[in-house]
Amino acid sequence: MMEVCDRLPCAFAILEPDGLVSFANAAFRTLFNLSSHPGLGGPDLSRVASGAVRSLKSLDGRILPVNPVTFGGGRTLVLVEDKSSSSPAEMTERRDALTGLANRVVLKEQIVTALTGPEPDGTETALLLLDLDRFKAVNDTLGHPIGDKLLCRVVDRLRATVRKTDLVARLGGDEFAILQRSPKQPEAAKALAQRLVDLIGRTYLVDDHILNIGVSIGVAFPPNDGNDPDRLLKSADLALYRAKEEGRGRFRFFEQEMDARAQARRTLELDLRRAFALRQFEVYYQAQMSLHDKQVVGFEALARWRHPQRGMVSPAAFIPVAEEIGLISQIGEWVLLTACREAASWPGNQRIAVNLSPMQFGKAGLVETVAAALATSGLPPERLELEITESVLLDDTAGTLAILHQLRSLGIRIAMDDFGTGYSSLGYLRSFPFDKVKIDQSFIRDMPTDGDSAAIVKAIIGLGISLGISTTAEGVETEEQLNRLRAEGCTDIQGYLLSKPVPASDLAAIFNRSTHP
Numbered sequence: 001m002m003e004v005c006d007r008l009p010c011a012f013a014i015l016e017p018d019g020l021v022s023f024a025n026a027a028f029r030t031l032f033n034l035s036s037h038p039g040l041g042g043p044d045l046s047r048v049a050s051g052a053v054r055s056l057k058s059l060d061g062r063i064l065p066v067n068p069v070t071f072g073g074g075r076t077l078v079l080v081e082d083k084s085s086s087s088p089a090e091m092t093e094r095r096d097a098l099t100g101l102a103n104r105v106v107l108k109e110q111i112v113t114a115l116t117g118p119e120p121d122g123t124e125t126a127l128l129l130l131d132l133d134r135f136k137a138v139n140d141t142l143g144h145p146i147g148d149k150l151l152c153r154v155v156d157r158l159r160a161t162v163r164k165t166d167l168v169a170r171l172g173g174d175e176f177a178i179l180q181r182s183p184k185q186p187e188a189a190k191a192l193a194q195r196l197v198d199l200i201g202r203t204y205l206v207d208d209h210i211l212n213i214g215v216s217i218g219v220a221f222p223p224n225d226g227n228d229p230d231r232l233l234k235s236a237d238l239a240l241y242r243a244k245e246e247g248r249g250r251f252r253f254f255e256q257e258m259d260a261r262a263q264a265r266r267t268l269e270l271d272l273r274r275a276f277a278l279r280q281f282e283v284y285y286q287a288q289m290s291l292h293d294k295q296v297v298g299f300e301a302l303a304r305w306r307h308p309q310r311g312m313v314s315p316a317a318f319i320p321v322a323e324e325i326g327l328i329s330q331i332g333e334w335v336l337l338t339a340c341r342e343a344a345s346w347p348g349n350q351r352i353a354v355n356l357s358p359m360q361f362g363k364a365g366l367v368e369t370v371a372a373a374l375a376t377s378g379l380p381p382e383r384l385e386l387e388i389t390e391s392v393l394l395d396d397t398a399g400t401l402a403i404l405h406q407l408r409s410l411g412i413r414i415a416m417d418d419f420g421t422g423y424s425s426l427g428y429l430r431s432f433p434f435d436k437v438k439i440d441q442s443f444i445r446d447m448p449t450d451g452d453s454a455a456i457v458k459a460i461i462g463l464g465i466s467l468g469i470s471t472t473a474e475g476v477e478t479e480e481q482l483n484r485l486r487a488e489g490c491t492d493i494q495g496y497l498l499s500k501p502v503p504a505s506d507l508a509a510i511f512n513r514s515t516h517p
C-alpha cells in the first residue's frame, strides 16, 4: 500500500472518525511535517473531517486548499491541492526520459537563480551549450537503438566530467547544456569546455560498433551575455554556431559581434527566400576554349543574384546559405532549365556546363529533373555537362555513384570540379569514369611562382592524358599560364584571359570572336 500510494500524484491522508490520521502519503507527510508514523503529530485535522476547515498551512507557510471526501466507516480521505509540488507526473516533466538528466524547464529555472549575480564567495555561473558532431550519421546509419545507447554513454562522460554543484541538462536530440558554478570564471568554463571536447571526442564501443563523434560548444555568462534565460541560451547558441562554422570539435565564447552577424545572416536568408518570387536570379555564362584549335567549345552557367540594395551578390556568398536553408535545389533546377534553354538557342553546338550542389544529390528525383530539363529545352544530352565537386562523393558514395551512372546513361557528360582541393581526388577518379576534370584555379594562380602548384598541375594533366579524360584549367588570367598549360598538354581553359562570366545578351560577341578569331 505504502509504495503504491507514495507514487500517487498528490498529497493525501486518511482520517479516522475521531479526526486522527491513520495514513498519510509521503507528499502529505512532507508538506505538513508529519512523522512517518501516522497519528504522531502534525495539524489537527478533526475540523477538516467535519468540513469546518477548507485549507491548511504547510510547513513552508503556504495556505493549501483541502478536499475532504467521507467514505466507508465514517473515515475521511483528505486530498491536498499543491500545484507547485513535485509530483511524480511533474517529475517526468522535468527530466529527460532517456538519460534522466534535467530538462530545459529545470535549466531555465536554474539560469534565473544564476542571474542574481556572483555569490558572496565570488562563485559565478557559465552556460555551456553542447551539440554532438556526426551524431546524426550514427543514428541514420545504425538506427535509433544504437543512437540512444551512444547518447547514454556520452551522458556518462558528461556526468564524470562535471562537479556536483554543476547542472547537466538535455535539451533534446543531441543537444546538452551545462551550468557550471565556479569562483574562477571564465577560466573554469574554458578548462571544462576543453576537457569535454577531448573526452567526448574519444572513441566509443557500442554493441561492437566503433563510433567516433565529437562535440562543439558555445559558452555564455550571465548576466552580461543575457539577462534572461532565453537571451542567455541564444547567446550560447550563437557561440555554438560559430564553433561549428569554424570546423566543429571546438568551443567558442559568446562575443557581441556574433549577434550582429546573426542579424545580417537572418536578413540575407529572408531576402534569399524572397529573391526567387521577385525574379532576382540571373544566369551568367563563362566561355571555355579548346587549346587544340582555340575555338570556344562550351560555357559554364554561373548563378547571379541581383539584389535591389546590395547589388550583385556573389554565389560564393549566397549558395552556401541557400544550401543551409534548403533552397539550393530550387535554384539549381532553375539554373539548369534556364541554361539548357539558352544553350539550345545558340548558333553552334557548344556545350553548357551546370554546377550541381551536393544537396541536389540528397533530394529524390534529380535524374528525372535533368531529363525533364533536356526534354523541355530540346537540348541534345551530349551538349550538357554537369559539374560536381568531391564533396558530392563524400556521403553515401554507393547511392551517389548510382545516380551518376543514371545521369550518364541519359547521354550527358560528368565533370569533376575544383580537382585537387579535396581529400582523395585520385581515389574518386577511380570510382567513376569522369569525362573531364577541372583543375582548381588556386593551382593555376600559383603555378608561375610556386613549384608545388606547378607540379600538381603537371601531374593532373598527365593523369588526364593517361586516363583519356579531358582537362580544363580554371581561372586562367595570363598568357604565361596559358602557354605553360598548352605545353603540358591541357585540353581546355576557362578564365578572365578569355572572358569574364557574361549575361546571355553578351554571348553574341563571343560567338562572333570565336568564328572570326
Ligand SMILES: Nc1nc2c(ncn2[C@@H]2O[C@H](COP(=O)(O)O[C@H]3[C@@H](O)[C@H](n4cnc5c(=O)[nH]c(N)nc54)O[C@@H]3COP(=O)(O)O)[C@@H](O)[C@H]2O)c(=O)[nH]1
Pocket (backbone or CB within 6 Å): 286, 300, 301, 302, 303, 304, 314, 315, 316, 319, 331, 332, 335, 355, 356, 357, 417, 418, 438, 441, 474, 475, 476, 477, 494, 495, 496, 497, 501
Ligand atoms: N551549386 C551551384 N554552384 C554555383 C552556381 N553558380 C555558381 N556556383 C558556384 O559558386 C562559386 C562562385 O562562383 P562565381 O563567383 O561565379 O565564380 C566563378 C567564376 O566567376 C570564377 N572565375 C572564373 N574565371 C576566373 C578567373 O580567371 N579569375 C578569378 N579570380 N575567378 C574566375 O570562378 C568561379 C567558377 O568556379 P567553378 O564553378 O569552380 O568552375 C563557384 O564555386 C561556383 O561553382 C550554381 O548555379 N549552382
